[in-house]
Amino acid sequence: xxxxxxxxxxxxxxxxxxxxxxxxxxxxxxxxxxxxxxxxxxxxxxxxxxxxxxxxxxxxxxxxxxxxxxxxxxxxxxxxxxxxxxxxxxxxxxxxxxxxxxxxxxxxxxxxxxxxxxxxxxxxxxxxxxxxxxxxxxxxxxxxxxxxxxxxxxxxxxxxxxxxxxxxxxxxxxxxxxxxxxxxxxxxxxxxxxxxxxxxxxxxxxxxxxxxxxxxxxxxxxxxxxxxxxxxxxx
Amino acid sequence: xxxxxxxxxxxxxxxxxxxxxxxxxxxxxxxxxxxxxxxxxxxxxxxxxxxxxxxxxxxxxxxxxxxxxxxxxxxxxxxxxxxxxxxxxxxxxxxxxxxxxxxxxxxxxxxxxxxxxxxxxxxxxxxxxxxxxxxxxxxxxxxxxxxxxxxxxxxxxxxxxxxxxxxxxxxxxxxxxxxxxxxxxxxxxxxxxxxxxxxxxxxxxxxxxxxxxxxxxxxxxxxxxxxxxxxxxxxxxxxxxxxxxxxxxxxxxxxxxxxxxxxxxxxxxxxxxxxxxxxxxxxxxxxxxxxxxxxxxxxxxxxxxxxxxxxxxxxxxxxxxxxxxxxxxxxxxxxxxxxxxxxxxxxxxxxxxxxxxxxxxxxxxxxxxxxxxxxxxxxxxxxxxx
Numbered sequence: 308x309x310x311x312x313x314x315x316x317x318x319x320x321x322x323x324x325x326x327x328x329x330x331x332x333x334x335x336x337x338x339x340x341x342x343x344x345x346x347x348x349x350x351x352x353x354x355x356x357x358x359x360x361x362x363x364x365x366x367x368x369x370x371x372x373x374x375x376x377x378x379x380x381x382x383x384x385x386x387x388x389x390x391x392x393x394x395x396x397x398x399x400x401x402x403x404x405x406x407x408x409x410x411x412x413x414x415x416x417x418x419x420x421x422x423x424x425x426x427x428x429x430x431x432x433x434x435x436x437x438x439x440x441x442x443x444x445x446x447x448x449x450x451x452x453x454x455x456x457x458x459x460x461x462x463x464x465x466x467x468x469x470x471x472x473x474x475x476x477x478x479x480x481x482x483x484x485x486x487x488x489x490x491x492x493x494x495x496x497x498x499x500x501x502x503x504x505x506x507x508x509x510x511x512x513x514x515x516x517x518x519x520x521x522x523x524x525x526x527x528x529x530x531x532x533x534x535x536x537x538x539x540x541x542x
Numbered sequence: 543x544x545x546x547x548x549x550x551x552x553x554x555x556x557x558x559x560x561x562x563x564x565x566x567x568x569x570x571x572x573x574x575x576x577x578x579x580x581x582x583x584x585x586x587x588x589x590x591x592x593x594x595x596x597x598x599x600x601x602x603x604x605x606x607x608x609x610x611x612x613x614x615x616x617x618x619x620x621x622x623x624x625x626x627x628x629x630x631x632x633x634x635x636x637x638x639x640x641x642x643x644x645x646x647x648x649x650x651x652x653x654x655x656x657x658x659x660x661x662x663x664x665x666x667x668x669x670x671x672x673x674x675x676x677x678x679x680x681x682x683x684x685x686x687x688x689x690x691x692x693x694x695x696x697x698x699x700x701x702x703x704x705x706x707x708x709x710x711x712x713x714x715x716x717x718x719x720x721x722x723x724x725x726x727x728x729x730x731x732x733x734x735x736x737x738x739x740x741x742x743x744x745x746x747x748x749x750x751x752x753x754x755x756x757x758x759x760x761x762x763x764x765x766x767x768x769x770x771x772x773x774x775x776x777x778x779x780x781x782x783x784x785x786x787x788x789x790x791x792x793x794x795x796x797x798x799x800x801x802x803x804x805x806x807x808x809x810x811x812x813x814x815x816x817x818x819x820x821x822x823x824x825x826x827x828x829x830x831x832x833x834x835x836x837x838x839x840x841x842x843x844x845x846x847x848x849x850x851x852x853x854x855x856x857x858x859x860x861x862x863x864x865x866x867x868x869x870x871x872x873x874x875x876x877x878x879x880x881x882x883x884x885x886x887x888x889x890x891x892x893x894x895x896x897x898x899x900x901x902x903x904x905x906x907x908x909x910x911x912x913x914x915x916x917x918x919x920x921x922x923x924x925x926x927x928x
Contacts, residue, residue, distance in 0.1 A: 368836075368837055368920040368924070369919070392839045392841055393839060394839075395838070395839045396838060396840075401838070403834075409548065409834070411548065411551035411552065411555050412547075420544065421838045423545065423840075424840065468838075
């Protein structure tokens with residue numbers, strides 16, 4: 308199989324549970340999926356279904372109880388915390404519901420933050436940040452602090468931060484959950500463009516069926532189990 | 543660079559009022575700590591400035607009992623003794639008891655030779671030595687009462703009753719800042735002559751002998767020889783180094799020193815509580831941000847540096863302000879409490895202790911927040927956001 312046709316994310320038999328006092332609460336059970344290169348996948352499901360947990364596992368910010376997760380042929384479940392942190396800095400771009408920008412840093416500095424961990428020169432960093440801000444159409448507001456930006460603009464800064472390192476995958480957890488309809492539309496348009504024009508692999512968790520419809524495929528989770536095939540849409 | 547910027551902004555721009563109050567708290571605590579330490583160092587200043595080649599001989603029973611003047615020649619005969627001076631505590635009062643200052647009747651020529659740290663201009667020294675009613679005063683004492691050379695100063699005697707007139711013949715300066723410039727020295731002969739006229743029993747008696755020896759190494763031997771010489775006499779002696787003599791005085795107020803040291807430790811604990819409280823609030827509020835940084839790939843070391851660095855920045859800012867304020871306030875203390883603390887200057891060692899205390903407090907206050915931030919699992923931290 309040519310490399311570009313191989314799945315970028317290969318999940319096999321993943322399970323995850325949390326401990327609540329003496330009780331063990333299973334969240335994901337025997338999940339196996341492939342996500343192709345350049346895919347735009349929406350993960351849907353009711354609250355507590357395990358979709359955010361699955362996203363966290365794919366992004367390498369949580370640990371599986373069993374099974375394997377390969378991203379670009381690398382099994383991240385075998386990595387140490389330090390290796391995982393380094394891997395995340397190079398291969399994963401994060402978009403969160405509440406933007407999670409650092410309030411005392413400007414838009415420019417927020418986008419620059421992930422580049423701190425790369426070996427890029429100051430000039431190269433500047434070039435990357437300006438390009439990322441241009442992609443999200445916020446170059447003219449790079450000196451603004453998050454509090455001086457609208458919710459939609461803050462989420463666009465967060466997207467710029469997610470793409471500035473040119474990651475292998477972008478994970479988005481409810482990226483439109485805190486936005487008004489117009490801003491949500493803009494953010495989804497931007498993510499769609501990143502997927503179609505830049506062939507970015509995007510995995511998005513959402514409650515919003517309108518947001519999910521912008522994805523190329525939808526996966527539905529219920530009580531920790533996949534209930535629809537990736538190419539099926541329940542809407 | 544970006545992380546340093548973040549560190550500064552975290553420390554001073556997030557919660558300006560909290561930062562200002564914390565820095566102010568540390569400033570006041572460091573100021574209090576510095577002043578208390580200065581009191582302690584001032585207390586021990588006499589010990590520090592004492593000469594290892596000077597011995598003090600006094601009555602073995604108590605310093606309040608005198609020694610015969612005739613001992614002088616015998617002491618001079620002891621091998622290793624270079625110079626012998628003597629004096630008596632006069633205990634005179636200038637106008638009012640609250641105007642306290644140390645005043646001694648001394649044998650002036652030998653005394654000034656023995657204490658080269660008292661710098662008297664040659665003309666003043668000659669005028670003082672020539673005039674039996676003359677006296678010299680330290681610069682601070684003269685300034686305190688506005689005395690000028692030639693002024694007649696009257697002291698009311700407490701041990702030696704009556705009004706005693708003296709003429710200011712010179713003003714001495716200290717060789718360095720640690721020399722006491724608040725003392726008053728006059729001729730022992732003037733005292734003795736007057737006593738001869740009134741109280742025969744106190745005539746030809748001195749309060750103490752000050753002895754200059756050729757080297758510090760022979761102090762024990764010379765002391766033993768002097769004391770052995772007067773053993774079984776009517777006035778047995780005890781001879782010790784000047785340092786031991788001063789330490790003996792300080793030992794009488796040991797409890798006060800210990801109390802001051804304890805209070806200075808309490809002050810440090812108070813700073814620690816203030817900074818620890820700020821750091822605990824800060825890190826709790828920033829749990830989400832630390833999770834974001836970890837998510838982006840930043841390791842525990844960077845998070846620890848951000849927390850430790852912030853704690854250090856806030857504490858050191860307060861420390862620097864506190865030290866800057868300690869100097870003028872210690873100066874004001876020295877002016878108002880000159881009677882009790884003739885020299886009240888902030889030692890370099892005190893400043894160093896201020897810095898060490900601040901750094902220790904900063905690290906101690908950040909230990910638990912750092913541990914909590916490092917233990918925090920990324921996914922758990924992200925769940926707390928929003």
